[in-house]
Amino acid sequence: MHPPDFDLTGRRALVTGGGDGLGRQLTEALVDAGATVTICGRRPGPLERTAAELDPGTVTAIRADVTDPADVDALVAAAGPVDILVNNAGLAHRAPWPEVTEQDWRQIMTLNVEAPFRLCQKLVPGMADRGWGRVVNVASVYGLVAGDASRYPGVGLDIASYFASKHGLIGLTKFLAAQLGPTGVTVNALCPGMFPSPANDDALSDEVSAALSAGTPVGRLGTDRELRSALLFLTAPASSFVTGQSVVVDGGWTLW
Template sequence: MTLNGKHALITGGGTGIGLAIAKMLVAQGAHVTITGRRQEVLEEVATEGMTAMAMDVRNEDEVVAKIASAVAARGPVQICIPNAGLATGKAAHKTDMTFWRDMMATNLDGAFLTIRECLPGMLSTDWGRVIAVSSMAGLKGLPGAACYSASKHGMIGLIRSLSEEYMGKPYTFNSLCPGYVDTEIVSRNTQSISERAGISTDAARDMMVKANRHKRLITVDEVSAAAAWLVGPDSGSINGQSIEIAGGMM
């Protein structure tokens, strides 16, 4: 099985995990629409086989219009990867509604809108894969990050429900749940943790490294390899799963 002729769409596709998955899909023959908030960032990284399309997943009208445009240009989206997300911690008693709503609008509402708008085209075909990039925080509570954990738990609930809704059809819905991955998000969080906890940046980074059971950061290629498995041959019985990529059970 190859992915020749299949259209994939990845939100947050200009950096980190999203870009790694985009490169993997292109290598297997798919055409990938990568989205993000900044067109210039997307265009800088887009290679042959990718189309850059600025899209803010928090804006329903924009998601509807942009995905319709992508489908009109490149056909139904058969591989939908809601990956765009915020990963910022804040103590619950310091979490105001602006912070809460922005996190939910990006991580959960954005995933829902992206999947919803890709589904009609996917359902007109004989094969489809939805792979949501959640987090280990979607499976366990994360201290100091109640908002983030809630948004990622919600994403997993959404995926599990969709897998039931379309059970028996040639479409699967799964979540990837990485631990701490070596991306720009870890770099930003290193500084944030350092400032909040009053510790050095080295100590802050070490906290995230040690949170992974194998005591190292996960690479983006390790996450994209899991996505490759889910779009590969004989993956049709993997459905409704939350696949942990964290160096060991957490």
């Protein structure tokens, strides 16, 4: 039995980038709360493993590139009416900002900002018609602050498009929350701090991990389960009066 305020039994969710890393943890959290979940991503291997290891009857894996309009249309058709949309897919491109090409800039903006917007366009009107829905846009603490390059020794923070895109995603979250206020659909941003994940393994040397831990009041990086409760709150009936917010899970990183 799930506590009623956190019970997602009968709800249908879509998690982009749900095959591995934080996306898989978010998928597990929704499944544990009773939801059925469609996960998508560009690589079928992680998607299929996640579906098989969790529950093929509860988790459906669909290979889809959310920056490809044809893939998005097929994904929306396959997922059907969705009550919960978790826009988790995202990337960073590392290069000194004067050298970032237009193509690289647009690639990050398309994935990190435009894809969530297009999915909202296609899926949220149905939520509003049914009078209930939850959208969680996975942003970052770097959608709120500029960051300190000294915390990344030997790597730096040359990810201009990532910063801009995550700030943009939080702006989109606030706009949609205001537009959808009376409909029963809430829109919030989840802002992780420093979490290991396959996407940033290359940057997380022992030296960088130590510096990031030292810059976090709790003195460590996050674990792969520490976003679950925040996501469950934002997707559950309990959060019906919370919208347009950036929920920060960072061990206090943004305090300093």
